[in-house]
Amino acid sequence: MSYPTVELSSVRKTFGPTVALGGCNLTAYAGEVHAIIGGNGSGKSTLAKVISGVLIPDSGQVSILGKSATSPHEARQLGISNVFQEVLVADECSVLDNLYLGADGLLGSSMNREEKEAKASALMRELLGFDINLSGLVGELPLSVRQWVTIARALLTDPKVLILDESSAALDFDSTERLFRKMRQLKQRGASILIVTHRIAELVRIADRATVFARRRGCRQAGEGRDYRGQDSRTDCRCRAQRHKS
Numbered sequence: 060m061s062y063p064t065v066e067l068s069s070v071r072k073t074f075g076p077t078v079a080l081g082g083c084n085l086t087a088y089a090g091e092v093h094a095i096i097g098g099n100g101s102g103k104s105t106l107a108k109v110i111s112g113v114l115i116p117d118s119g120q121v122s123i124l125g126k127s128a129t130s131p132h133e134a135r136q137l138g139i140s141n142v143f144q145e146v147l148v149a150d151e152c153s154v155l156d157n158l159y160l161g162a163d164g165l166l167g168s169s170m171n172r173e174e175k176e177a178k179a180s181a182l183m184r185e186l187l188g189f190d191i192n193l194s195g196l197v198g199e200l201p202l203s204v205r206q207w208v209t210i211a212r213a214l215l216t217d218p219k220v221l222i223l224d225e226s227s228a229a230l231d232f233d234s235t236e237r238l239f240r241k242m243r244q245l246k247q248r249g250a251s252i253l254i255v256t257h258r259i260a261e262l263v264r265i266a267d268r269a270t271v272f273a274r275r276r277g278c279r280q281a282g283e284g285r286d287y288r289g290q291d292s293r294t295d296c297r298c299r300a301q302r303h304k305s
């Protein structure tokens with residue numbers, strides 16, 4: 060039976076006067092692809108960063124497999140891997156070094172260089188559809204390949220919860236298909252995949268459930284004479300996707 064991997068309850072996060080998350084509730088389960096959808100600035104990336112320990116909420120509870128993480132390192136140890144919206148690579152380093160960046164003590168420490176290379180090159184071939192020179196500098200690669208490096212880096216940690224924050228934005232159709240195939244494999248192994256997307260077609264093809272972020276910005280409440288900012292996050296909406304999937 061499926062069990063919750065990530066549970067957020069009344070999570071609030073502000074940046075000065077900006078309410079990025081205004082009381083967010085979300086539950087993600089093992090073995091599901093959970094889409095996070097909403098307009099620009101509705102708090103999706105903030106949510107991803109709160110789950111992955113990068114941002115600490117002002118209030119509310121975040122539980123990851125029953126535990127809480129107060130740093131990215133702790134979140135990684137609990138099995139969270141976040142592919143950030145910003146393509147975070149070290150341009151001056153090789154593909155191989157980028158793939159194992161930040162992995163100290165988690166993975167790779169028990170593998171020698173040959174083992175790391177073999178694992179990395181097999182995964183990159185599977186994701187890209189062709190072989191890549193692992194010694195080449197990442198800065199010389201096109202954006203789509205750099206995006207794959209960030210995705211592969213997350214996959215190499217064998218995450219229990221994988222967050223993809225608009226990660227398919229720079230990928231073409233065939234590449235997105237390969238990503239989806241990988242996501243289904245992870246899901247079958249019991250992982251949760253949280254996919255932040257604004258592409259409805261993707262949501263329909265891959266997601267089991269969705270959380271919708273809506274934001275009412277600058278609505279003037281009658282009679283009060285001041286701006287009102289608020290946010291609804293509705294989770295557990297069963298996707299129509301389910302009906303369309305084979």
Ligand SMILES: Nc1ncnc2c1ncn2[C@@H]1O[C@H](COP(=O)(O)OP(=O)(O)O)[C@@H](O)[C@H]1O
Binds near residue numbers: 074099102
């Ligand atoms: N580090 C930050 N400092 C100040 N404001 C931020 C920061 N990160 C996000 N915000 C603001 O919080 C709101 C939500 O941002 P974000 O989570 O990136 O939205 P989304 O990913 O849905 O587009 C936006 O108004 C954004 O400008």
Ligand SMILES: [Mg+2]
Binds near residue numbers: 104105224
């Ligand atoms: Mg974002």
